[in-house]
Amino acid sequence: MMNLAQSVPASGQGFRRRHRQSAQAFRRAGFAAAIVLAPLVLIPGTVFNPAIGGIGAGAANIAANAAANPVTNQIHVDAYVVLSYLLPISVIGIAALAIRRSAWLGTIGGALGIIGWLPFGALAAQDDLTFRMSQIGRGGQFVGLWDRFTTDPTMFGFLLVYIVCHLVAYVILPIALWRGHYIPGWAAWALALTSPVTIVGFATRQIALVGLVICVLLLIGSMPTAWAVWRNED
Numbered sequence: 001m002m003n004l005a006q007s008v009p010a011s012g013q014g015f016r017r018r019h020r021q022s023a024q025a026f027r028r029a030g031f032a033a034a035i036v037l038a039p040l041v042l043i044p045g046t047v048f049n050p051a052i053g054g055i056g057a058g059a060a061n062i063a064a065n066a067a068a069n070p071v072t073n074q075i076h077v078d079a080y081v082v083l084s085y086l087l088p089i090s091v092i093g094i095a096a097l098a099i100r101r102s103a104w105l106g107t108i109g110g111a112l113g114i115i116g117w118l119p120f121g122a123l124a125a126q127d128d129l130t131f132r133m134s135q136i137g138r139g140g141q142f143v144g145l146w147d148r149f150t151t152d153p154t155m156f157g158f159l160l161v162y163i164v165c166h167l168v169a170y171v172i173l174p175i176a177l178w179r180g181h182y183i184p185g186w187a188a189w190a191l192a193l194t195s196p197v198t199i200v201g202f203a204t205r206q207i208a209l210v211g212l213v214i215c216v217l218l219l220i221g222s223m224p225t226a227w228a229v230w231r232n233e234d
Contacts, residue, residue: 022150024233031093038086039099039218045079046211048072051127058146065134073131080124087117090222093229094173100232101180116166126150163202167195173194174221182228183221191221 050068051061065073095110129149133142147157171192178188194217201210 001082002212006195007214028230028232031089031096032230034086035093035222035226035229036137036219038083038090039043039215039222041079041082042218043082043212043215044111045076046215047208048076048079049127049211050207051078051099051130058143058150062142062146064135065131068134070131070135074203077124077128077131080120080127084117084121084124087120088114091117091169094177094225097182097229097232098173098176101182102176105172105176105179109169109176111171112165113173114168116164119162122158124160126155147201167198168197177225177228182232183224187221187224189221193217221224 050064050073084184091110091113095106095113097106098109099106126149130146133146136142172184174188174191177183177191178185194214196212197214197217200206201214204210
């Protein structure tokens with residue numbers, strides 16, 4: 001009778017342990033998948049993006065969208081929408097791993113990464129707006145609206161937060177992962193280099209060419225990072 005009574009709580013504990021382990025495995029798989037999928041989805045978003053960048057460049061951006069293939073342009077917009085979900089999830093997974101051995105670097109880098117990626121949805125909506133404007137017409141009224149919309153305090157604030165926070169985060173987080181011996185030095189360098197390369201892209205407006213370099217660097221650094229997230233059971 002005593003053995004039977006003791007077996008019930010033991011059985012319940014075993015069930016809870018398996019339940020917890022299953023949830024942990026699901027979380028690790030989700031974070032690892034987001035870390036790898038983000039740079040992969042970024043590739044079509046970058047290759048098919050017709051924009052030239054630049055604040056107040058409404059006429060050029062609308063004209064570039066009008067000249068682009070509408071199918072590939074829609075793929076670019078859809079890819080950015082998917083990225084607006086993948087990128088915050090991926091940075092949470094990276095930060096959760098980094099925090100275990102570099103508490104402050106992981107916390108600061110993770111916070112900046114989440115804050116920096118949250119405006120990406122608004123920037124994807126801006127690209128969609130440009131695409132729709134190019135389909136309706138390229139009149140001065142649309143150009144004026146685009147220039148005013150993209151330079152107003154709301155969108156300029158989104159852009160500023162996106163640029164500063166995610167660029168700083170992708171220097172801090174690779175350092176934390178490397179210090180914690182989660183990823184090799186070459187992977188940390190690949191992730192960290194995406195920030196200065198992005199600055200070059202903004203400065204030169206070579207979105208497609210520089211964007212592909214960023215995608216390759218992200219993919220190189222993300223694969224060992226995703227593996228580290230998956231195999232770490234804590």
